[in-house]
Amino acid sequence: MNAEQLREALRSPDGATIDRFEVLRQIASLVADPDRHSLANEMVLRALDQRALFTPYESLLDALARALGLFPYLEREALTFRDAVAYECHRPVNMADGFVFHREQAEVYRRLLSGDSVILSAPTSFGKSKIIDAIIAANQFRNIVIVVPTLALMDETRRRLARLSNGYGLVTHLSQRPGDRNIFVFTPERAVAYEHFPAIDFFVIDEFYKLDAMSTDRTRAVTLNQAFYKLRKAGGQFYLIGPNIKQVPEGLEAAFRCVFYATKFTTVVSEHMSVPGTGDDIERLKHLCHDLREPTLIFCRSPARVNEVAHALVADRVDCEVSDLLPAARWAGRHYHDDWIFGKALVAGVGIHHGKLPRALAQYVVRMFNELKIKFLVCTSTLIEGVNTKAKNVVILDNKIAKEQIDFFTFNNIKGRSGRMFEHFVGHVYLFADPPPEQLPFVDFPLFTQDKDVPDSLLIQMEKKDLEPSSEERVRKYYEQDTLPISVLRENASIDPDAQLRLARYLLEAPANWSTKLSWREFPTTDQLLAACELIWSFLVQKERSRGGVFSARQLTFKVRQLYRVRNTSERVRQELRPGQYAAKTPDEAVERVLEFERTWAGFELPRYLMALSRIQRAVFESRALPFGDYVAFASQVECLFYDPVVSALDEYGVPCQVGVKIVGALGHPADLDVALDRMRVLRVNQLGLDTFETDLLEDAIQFLPER
Numbered sequence: 185m186n187a188e189q190l191r192e193a194l195r196s197p198d199g200a201t202i203d204r205f206e207v208l209r210q211i212a213s214l215v216a217d218p219d220r221h222s223l224a225n226e227m228v229l230r231a232l233d234q235r236a237l238f239t240p241y242e243s244l245l246d247a248l249a250r251a252l253g254l255f256p257y258l259e260r261e262a263l264t265f266r267d268a269v270a271y272e273c274h275r276p277v278n279m280a281d282g283f284v285f286h287r288e289q290a291e292v293y294r295r296l297l298s299g300d301s302v303i304l305s306a307p308t309s310f311g312k313s314k315i316i317d318a319i320i321a322a323n324q325f326r327n328i329v330i331v332v333p334t335l336a337l338m339d340e341t342r343r344r345l346a347r348l349s350n351g352y353g354l355v356t357h358l359s360q361r362p363g364d365r366n367i368f369v370f371t372p373e374r375a376v377a378y379e380h381f382p383a384i385d386f387f388v389i390d391e392f393y394k395l396d397a398m399s400t401d402r403t404r405a406v407t408l409n410q411a412f413y414k415l416r417k418a419g420g421q422f423y424l425i426g427p428n429i430k431q432v433p434e435g436l437e438a439a440f441r442c443v444f445y446a447t448k449f450t451t452v453v454s455e456h457m458s459v460p461g462t463g464d465d466i467e468r469l470k471h472l473c474h475d476l477r478e479p480t481l482i483f484c485r486s487p488a489r490v491n492e493v494a495h496a497l498v499a500d501r502v503d504c505e506v507s508d509l510l511p512a513a514r515w516a517g518r519h520y521h522d523d524w525i526f527g528k529a530l531v532a533g534v535g536i537h538h539g540k541l542p543r544a545l546a547q548y549v550v551r552m553f554n555e556l557k558i559k560f561l562v563c564t565s566t567l568i569e570g571v572n573t574k575a576k577n578v579v580i581l582d583n584k585i586a587k588e589q590i591d592f593f594t595f596n597n598i599k600g601r602s603g604r605m606f607e608h609f610v611g612h613v614y615l616f617a618d619p620p621p622e623q624l625p626f627v628d629f630p631l632f633t634q635d636k637d638v639p640d641s642l643l644i645q646m647e648k649k650d651l652e653p654s655s656e657e658r659v660r661k662y663y664e665q666d667t668l669p670i671s672v673l674r675e676n677a678s679i680d681p682d683a684q685l686r687l688a689r690y691l692l693e694a695p696a697n698w699s700t701k702l703s704w705r706e707f708p709t710t711d712q713l714l715a716a717c718e719l720i721w722s723f724l725v726q727k728e729r730s731r732g733g734v735f736s737a738r739q740l741t742f743k744v745r746q747l748y749r750v751r752n753t754s755e756r757v758r759q760e761l762r763p764g765q766y767a768a769k770t771p772d773e774a775v776e777r778v779l780e781f782e783r784t785w786a787g788f789e790l791p792r793y794l795m796a797l798s799r800i801q802r803a804v805f806e807s808r809a810l811p812f813g814d815y816v817a818f819a820s821q822v823e824c825l826f827y828d829p830v831v832s833a834l835d836e837y838g839v840p841c842q843v844g845v846k847i848v849g850a851l852g853h854p855a856d857l858d859v860a861l862d863r864m865r866v867l868r869v870n871q872l873g874l875d876t877f878e879t880d881l882l883e884d885a886i887q888f889l890p891e892r
Contacts, residue, residue, distance in 0.1 A: 185210050187223060194230040204237060208244050215251050222448055225252055229453045232257055233609035253287020276318035288449040293318055296423055301442035303392065303424040303432060308600025309452040312425040316388055317348050320367065325385035329368045331375050331411055332390045336571055339547060339836060341369050343888040354890035357833050359857050372404065375411035376677055384420040392424035396628040398637055406642045406678040409630055413646060427597050430624040436632050452603030453610045465616050466496045469581060472614060473502040473560060478576030479553060482562045483598050485582035487538040490562050491772045494529040494536050503533030503559050511877040512548065519842050521757050523771040533558050539566040540779045544840035544881060568598045576611060578602040583617040592620045640681050644673055672803050676796040679724055684800055687723035691804045702801045703811035707818055714741045720793040732784030733777045743781055748826050753778060782825055791823040830860045838885040843878045861889055
C-alpha cells in the first residue's frame with residue numbers, strides 16, 4: 185500500500201473491508217524506516233483512533249506506539265517488562281495521575297532539568313505546556329516567570345497551575361507582592377512593569393515568535409523583547425516555546441547559551457477536507473454544520489465576520505436550543521443589549537469569541553464549549569493562538585486575519601487546534617480555500633541581530649555593553665541630548681524616543697503656558713484632559729493605532745468623560761445607537777464599540793500614554809522650576825474603568841465588574857487583591873443575592889483560585 189491507500193484503509197468505519205494485520209505490517213515497515221518516522225507517526229495515530237478494529241492485534245499496535253515514543257497512549261499494566269521500563273523512564277518526577285511524556289517531550293524535559301536553556305519549535309499538539317507543569321512539579325527552581333501573550337492565556341495558565349502550584353505562590357497582578365517561592369504569570373507589559381521580582385531562576389516565554397513581530401505590532405513586539413531582555417539579564421534559565429518555524433539566527437545558540445530544538449512530532453493527526461459546493465460561503469458553511477456532530481471551531485477573519493456567521497447559524501438552527509445557558513444569555517442582554525448576538529447565539533448552541541468580548545464572557549464561552557454544552561464556537565485568531573479547547577473540527581472559513589492573507593505558519597497554528605491529546609486522535613480541518621504555500625518563517629531575535637529594523641525604543645533599553653557598534657552609534661544621540669533624561673525615555677518603554685523628544689521640545693516653546701494647562705493632579709477638568717489628549721494624539725499615538733473606535737483627541741476626551749459619568753454599560757450602548765451621523769448601525773456594532781474602547785483605550789493605551797506624558801511634562805517643567813502635574817492616580821482610575829481597583833482586578837479571575845461591585849462589600853472593601861482572594865475563598869456564595877449566572881461565574885472563579 186502507498187501512503188494514501190493506507191490512510192483510506194484506516195478511515196474505514198467498520199474495518200470490514202481491510203486486512204487489519206496487513207495494515208499493521210505496512211505501518212511496521214514505516215516505523216522501521218528512520219527517514220519515514222513522520223509518516224509512521226501519523227499512521228500509528230490513525231490506527232490508535234481505530235483501536236477497536238485491531239482488538240486481536242492490540243499488543244502489536246502498542247508495540248508500534250512504543251517504538252515511536254507515544255507512551256501516553258499506552259496502558260501501563262499491559263506492557264512487557266522491557267516496555268514498562270521504557271515507560272517509567274518517560275515519567276516526570278512528582279507528577280500526579282500517572283502522567284507520562286512522549287519521547288520528545290521527555291528529551292526537552294531532561295535538557296531543562298540538566299540546566300540547558302531551550303527554544304522549542306513544535307506543533308500545537310506537542311504538549312509544550314505539560315513540560316512547564318513538570319518543571320514546576322520537579323521543585324528545582326524557587327522563582328519561575330511565565331510570560332504569555334494575552335490576558336486570556338494568562339487566565340488559562342493561572343487556572344491550570346492553581347492545582348499544580350506545589351507550594352508556590354501564584355502572582356498575576358502588579359499589585360501582588362512575592363512570597364518565598366513564586367510563579368509569576370504575566371503578559372509582557374506586566375513583566376516589564378513589575379518592580380518586585382526576586383532572583384528569577386527559570387522563565388518561560390510562550391509564543392516566542394512574536395519577538396519578531398515588528399512589522400505587524402511593533403509596540404507589543406518591543407515590549408516582549410524588553411521582557412525577554414530583563415529576565416535574561418537576571419541570569420535565569422529559559423524555555424521559549426512556540427509553533428513550528430524554519431530557523432533562528434545563526435550564532436544565536438552560542439551567544440545565548442541555549443539549544444534550538446525543532447521537531448514536527450505530533451500527538452494528533454490533522455485531516456484536511458475541502459468544503460464542497462459553489463457560491464456563497466455562508467450557505468456552504470451552514471450545510472456543513474448540519475452534518476457535523478463533534479465540537480467545532482469556526483475561524484473567521486474579524487469580529488464583524490464572527491457576528492455575520494453567528495447570525496446565519498442561529499437563523500438556520502444548526503444546533504438545538506440549550507436551555508441551561510438561558511441565564512447567561514439573559515445576563516448578557518441585561519448588561520449590554522437584548523439583541524446582542526452573544527446571548528442569542530449562546531442559547532442556540534453557538535458561542536462567539538473574539539478580542540472585544542468581556543473577559544468573563546470569553547472565559548465562560550470557552551468553558552461551555554469544553555464542557556460540550558455548545559457545539560460550535562465561532563472565533564477569530566484571539567482564540568486560535570494559544571487557548572486550549574476540545575475541538576474535534578476546525579473550519580477555516582476565511583484565509584485572512586483582518587485584511588492580511590494568512591501564511592503557512594499561521595495556517596498551521598490554526599489547523600493545529602483540531603484534535604487534542606487524549607480527546608481526539610484525528611482532527612478534521614475543513615477548508616474554504618486552498619492552503620497557503622508551504623513555507624515556514626525565519627524568526628529574528630532583535631536583541632541578538634540588532635539590524636536596521638530594530639526600533640530605537642528597544643535599543644535604548646539595553647545596556648551599552650550589549651549593543652553592537654552600529655546600535656551604539658544609533659542611540660548615542662539620546663545620551664548626548666539634554667532635552668529629556670535618558671531615564672524618562674527608558675521608562676516610557678515602547679514609545680518612540682524621537683516622538684518623546686519632539687513633544688518635550690514643543691512644550692519648551694511655551695513652558696509657562698503649558699505648565700498652567702498640564703499641572704493637574706488627581707482628576708482633570710474637561711479642558712485639562714483635552715489638552716493632554718491633544719498632545720498624546722499629536723505626538724505619541726502612531727497612526728496605525730488610531731483604532732478602538734477613536735479617531736481624534738476630542739473624541740478620546742469625550743469617551744473618557746462618558747466612561748466616568750455613565751457607569752451603566754448598557755446605557756452607553758444605547759447612547760451609541762442614538763440617531764445621528766455617527767450612530768452604530770446595529771446593537772452588535774454598538775456593544776463592540778463600547779467594549780473595544782474599554783479594552784483598547786481605557787484598559788491599555790490611554791493609561792500608558794498618560795504616564796508617558798506625566799513623566800515628560802514633569803521633567804520639562806521641573807527643570808525650569810515650574811509647576812508640573814502628576815497623572816498616576818487618574819491613569820490608574822482610567823485603567824480600572826473607574827471601578828474599585830480590586831473589582832477591576834477580579835475581572836481577570838472570571839468575576840465581571842458588574843458582579844464585583846455586588847460582592848466587594850461582602851469582601852470588606854479590601855484595598856489589597858491578595859486579601860480579596862483570601863476572603864473570596866470563604867464566601868457563602870448562595871447568600872449574596874446573585875442571579876443564577878452570576879453565582880455560576882463566582883463559584884467557578886473560586887474553584888480555580890490558587891491554594892494558599
